Amino acid sequence: MLTVCGLTKRHANAHRAVFRSLELAVGAGEVVALVGESGIGKSTFLNCIAGLETADAGQILIGQPEKDIVTLDETARAALRAREIGFVFQAFHILPTLTVGQNIAVPLLLGRAPPATHPARIAELLEQVGLSGFAERWPATLSGGELQRVAIARALVHRPSLILADEPTGNLDPRTADEVMSLLLDQVRRQRAGALVVTHSRHVASRCDRMLTMAGDGLR
Amino acid sequence: MNTLAWWLISAQFHSRRTATWLSMLAIALGVALGYAIHLINQAALADFARAMHRVQGEPDAVLAARDSAGSVPLAIVNQLAADPTVALVAPVIETRVRVAESLPAVRLIGVDLFSAGGLMPKLLPRPAEGATIADWLTGGVYVSPTVLARSDLRVGAPITLRRGDRLWTTRIAGDLPAMANEDLLLVADIAWVQEHFGPSDAVSEARILLEPDSAPAEWRRHTAQRLPAGLLLREADDDSARVSNLSRAYRVNLNVLALVALLTSAFLVFATQLTAVAQRSTHFAVLGVIGLSPRRRLLQILLEGLAIGFPGALLGLLMGYALAVAFTQLLGGDLGGGFFSGGVPLIRPTLTATLAFCFLGALTSVAGAIYPAYLNRRQPLAQALKIGFSPTPTGEAAHDHRRLKRLAALSLSAVALSHAPPLFELPLAGYAAIAVLLLIGIDAAPLLTHRLFSAGASLPLPATQRIALQNVAQAPLMAQVAASGLIVSFALTASMVIMVSSFRVAVDHWLDEVLPAPIYLRSKGTPLPPEVLSALRQADAPFVKVEGTAHGTLTLDPRRPDVGLIVREIDRQHPAQRLPLTGRLATPPDDRLPVVWISEALQEIYGIHPGQLLRLPLLGRDVELFVGGVWRDYSRQFGALVISRDDYQRLGGEFQANDLALWPRAGQEASAMTWLTAHTDRHGLRVSTVGEIRDLSLAIFDKSFAVTYALEAAAMLIGLFGLAVTLATSVWLRSREWATLGALGFDRRMLSRAVMLEGALIAVIGLLIGLACGVAIGAVLTHVVNPQAFHWRMPLIVPWSRLLVGAVLTLAAALLASRHAARQATRLPLAQILASGQ
Incomplete structure (x- = not known):
């Protein structure tokens, strides 16, 4: 699903590396937690994998057939994300001017699925995340936990091979965080996607298949 | 447009309703002003062209004098009539006469009934009940509906024609049914007009129809070479072109001003879209993360610009049409330039202009969205997700340096x-x-x-x-x-x-x-009556000085508006006493050489300079004149030249003043006005003080x-x-x-x-x-x-x-x-x- 080889990233105006020669592999249906101190570069690593920031060296192979996102231009990176990656954010980032159903439909609209299949797929996802009947609701009327469920549905609706989650429970109370994490793990495994979850929570990390710690000398 | 783009546009319009409507209205306003000005000007031009065709018909060529005081000798007309290429020649004599106090001087057109029928059918009269051909041949006058409507004249009643201090009484033998509302004219038999108004051996114009298989352009070129210098053979369409040229700069200026309103609205779209980009930077970053490509992020903002501009432009077209109709109904076809006065032109939108203004409105809006779209495309996604919109900060030395360059x-x-x-x-x-x-x-x-x-x-x-x-x-x-x-x-x-x-x-x-001078006496269109001029020369007239000016025109280029010819009582040694001269004065090499002073416009349009010898079509021939200097003229945009009365008369011209400048005796200003009014009232002349002219100007x-x-x-x-x-x-x-x-x-x-x-x-x-x-x-x-x-x-x-x-x-x-x-x-x-x- 995801293979990272020798990934190095330097600060824009400094020679000091944010991280150097990182190696990582995430298999189908595997959920990997990434923990580490604040400012160590976890989010930058995630951004590099998603192609939101460019790495200075190394390879990031995603999808089937595998493509090295480091070598792609901006448009091709966006296309690869639209096809192979789902993203879950700490701040949910549900578009407030679109309904719940429209938010979930966005990745489908950017992909190749026939439009006629969209409503059924959205309904299926909403049911899976426990939000049946929410398609026409506006995000402003939803709680934090519900918003994150919508975000999970949006991340999975187009059947990506890789889910990237950046502090997915960071804005939620412990009970809701637990529910959301269960849902995320369940959905990722059901779709046989790989997932990389950046978190500060040891509890969340412990629920993943594998936990890696990012430190100055790499991933452990 | 795909579904996502449409959703985002709808969401944007919904969440930023006021800003979007204001931008749309601003575009509409810009388009409306430009479109209305265009429609009014086009309608006025078309109206003028139609009026010209009604009177002139559609000849292949028009033979006329270059000098407004000149005429076309009948001998030349007869020569042309004998040309085998010419199918028909319709001679015309045109002058201006006064027929009623309620009307300005109207055109009196003398035509030959038979030739006019073939070339100018709309000038053909409709005889009154019981009228015969004899009425036509014996001075019956046929009157346009507007003259009848704007005076107490009636078909069958007597009519008095006045030119200068001469009066002719005849009768109204019928009307001119094909003339439109704004046409103020009379038609009579050419021989009768010639007998009463002259000239006896010439006509004002000859309108020429060529044989169907001829080449009009070639014939005109060939014939023009054989004509005397004072005559001009022009195309019938030249008159439309002249009026179009006359108002062209003014129209372009007004359109540019309207475009300014449109340009300002582009900045409102710019402000709206840039703030929209800033406001939604996180949303676009999320969409970018999900997979919306940079190109589509750019296109989305441009599409939103189009979604503001297109309906705005459509609204502007409707507003512009309504504005044009209301304006012409209330104020006629003139937008302040004074080029088209008179009737109410019909507003007729054309598809090309309508599409062009619609496109312009939409394009302006899209142009306003370009920079915001560019910024939206360039936003670093990770950064925008974290801190929102981040324009390039000003204050960085390198950036400031680039901006200064x-x-x-x-x-x-x-x-x-x-x-x-x-x-x-x-x-x-x-x-x-x-x-x-x-x-x-x-x-x-x-x-x-x-x-x-x-x-x-x-x-x-x-x-x-x-x-x-x-x-x-x-x-x-x-x-x-x-x-x-x-x-x-x-x-x-x-x-x-x-x-x-x-x-x-x-x-x-x-x-x-x-x-x-403190007082001016003016007679527009007709010469001042000799009776008034002679009274002014009497010793008891309360004036110390009287100076006359005669106004005429010259055609230097048939496709350009005529140039003003002003004959003045002016001292050729000291022209600065009467003309606002600019630049140096040139002294003629020979005292006998006539001198003209040209306006700045004439200098610039025709590239004429002081000290230059000029050949001009004056008094029916080519005359050599010396350019003595340049003067400033704000009233004749297409140029004018002044020649002294003495020089003009030495060249053989007859000085018939239209305007008089009068200096009353000291202390007799009020009585001078009374004296003038008593002498000029019955001639319909206008007496004005310098203050009145200044205020009016x-x-x-x-x-x-x-x-x-x-x-x-x-x-x-x-x-x-x-x-x-x-x-x-x-x-x-x-x-x-x-x-x-x-x-x-x-x-x-x-x-x-x-x-x-x-x-x-x-x-x-x-x-x-x-x-x-x-x-x-x-x-x-x-x-x-x-x-x-x-x-x-x-x-x-x-x-x-x-x-x-x-x-x-x-x-x-x-x-x-x-x-x-x-x-x-x-x-x-x-x-x-x-x-x-x-």
Whole structure:
């Protein structure tokens, strides 16, 4: 699903590396937690994998057939994300001017699925995340936990091979965080996607298949 | 358009309804003004062409004299009639006569009934009941419906024709049913007109129809070579072209002013879309993460610009059509230039023009969205997800350096463009220079904002003022967006005020020079009656001096408007006593050589210079004249030349004055007016004091610029909308910052004051830059556009007090516009914003 080889990233105006020669592999249906101190570069690593920031060296192979996102231009990176990656954010980032159903439909609209299949797929996802009947609701009327469920549905609706989650429970109370994490793990495994979850929570990390710690000398 | 794009556009329109509607209305207003001006001008031109065709028919050629005092000898007409290529020649004699007190001088056209039937069918009369061919041949006059409607004349009744002090009484033998409402004319038999009005051996024009298989252009070229110098063979369409050329520069100028309103609306779209991009930067970043490509992020903003512009343009077309119809119904077809007076032209939109204005409106809106779209494409996704919108910060040395280089390059190009010659006889490079000057103003705004207010922010000021200064200094891009509409609208308004003031002062001084006498006697169209002239020469006439002027025209180029020919009682050794001369005077090499003084327009259009020998078609032949100097003339845009009465008479011309300048004896001013009125009343002449002429001239001047004031007001309104919309959005974007200030102890009144102060600071920047650009644009309008478009030259005069009053009023209006944003700041749910971490 995801293979990272020798990934190095330097600060824009400094020679000091944010991280150097990182190696990582995430298999189908595997959920990997990434923990580490604040400012160590976890989010930058995630951004590099998603192609939101460019790495200075190394390879990031995603999808089937595998493509090295480091070598792609901006448009091709966006296309690869639209096809192979789902993203879950700490701040949910549900578009407030679109309904719940429209938010979930966005990745489908950017992909190749026939439009006629969209409503059924959205309904299926909403049911899976426990939000049946929410398609026409506006995000402003939803709680934090519900918003994150919508975000999970949006991340999975187009059947990506890789889910990237950046502090997915960071804005939620412990009970809701637990529910959301269960849902995320369940959905990722059901779709046989790989997932990389950046978190500060040891509890969340412990629920993943594998936990890696990012430190100055790499991933452990 | 795909589903996502449509969803995003609908969402945008829904969530930013006011800003979107204002932008759409601004586009509509710009399109409406431009479209209305176009429709009115086109209708007036078409109306003129139709009127000309009604009277002139559609001949293949028209033979006429170049000199308005000249005529076409019958011998030449007969020669042409014998040409085998010519199918028909219709001779015409035309003069002006007075028939009723309620009417100005009307055209009396003498035609040959048989030849006119073949060439000018619409001039054919409809005889009154019982009238016969004998009525036609014995001086029966046929009258257009308008003459009948606007006087107490009736078909079958007697009519008195008056020219000078001579009267002819005949009868109205019928009417001219094919003439339209605005045609003021009489038709009679050519022989009768010739017998009474002359000339006996010539006609005014000969209208020629060629055989169907001939080549008219070739025939005209070939025949023209054989004609005497004083005659001109022109195409029938030349007259339409002449009228089109006559008003062309004025029309282009009005259209450019309308485009200014459209350009200002582009800045409102720019402000709306840039704030929309800033407001939704996180949303677009999320969409980018999900997979929306950079190109589609760019296209989305352009599409939103189109979604504002297209309906705005459609609305503008409807408004423009309604405006044009209402304007022509209320005020006729003249937009203040004085080129088309009279009837109510029919507004007929054409598909090409309608599509062109629709396209222009949509394009303007898309152009306003280009920079926001570019910024949206360039936003780094990860950064936008974390901190929202982040324009390139001003203040970084490298960035400032680049901006300074760009400003220098733009300034150089503005200077180069303002020195470029006219293109297609229009000041297109001058208009481009104005656009570049506006760009310079807008581009300089962030730099000036940062430099000016960064220094101020470090002063020991109260918290509210300090926060406002800091906010404006640190967000120069927002200041630029908010100020851009104001910069454009104030610059253009200031420049028009400068240009109009300069022009008005110049006209005022010019009137002093061209109107030296206290009283003027004028007879438009017909010569002054000899009876009046002889009474003025009597010893008991209360005048110390009387000077006459005769006005005529010359056709130098058939496709250009005629040039004024002014014969004056003027001392050829001291022309400066009567003419506002500019530049050097040239002395003729020979005292017997006739001298003419040419107007600036004539010098520029035909490239004639003082000291030059000129051959002109005068008095039916080519005459050699010496150009003695150049004078300023604000009343004849297409050129005029003055020749002394003595020179004109030496050349064989007959001096028949139309105007008299009169100097009353000292202390007899009032009795002189009474004396004149008694002698001129029955001839329908106009007596005016110099004060009346001056007031009338300045009133006409002010009327001719009335339309521009409406356009300026529209531009200012749009600029203020831009400020209000951007400030309101800026408050929304910084709601967390306001909430934090609230938590730190700012009460709602302090927040409101800070927002209003921000609005005032941005308005001050906009007004300062707008004023600087306005002065520069005013100089371009005065020294480049006016001379190139209208051949009017004048010194630049900046009315500082009026500009400062305008700036203070605009600042007050800007403060009012900021109140909306300030009120928004006081209504923010501060606790909720802090809690939600929005």
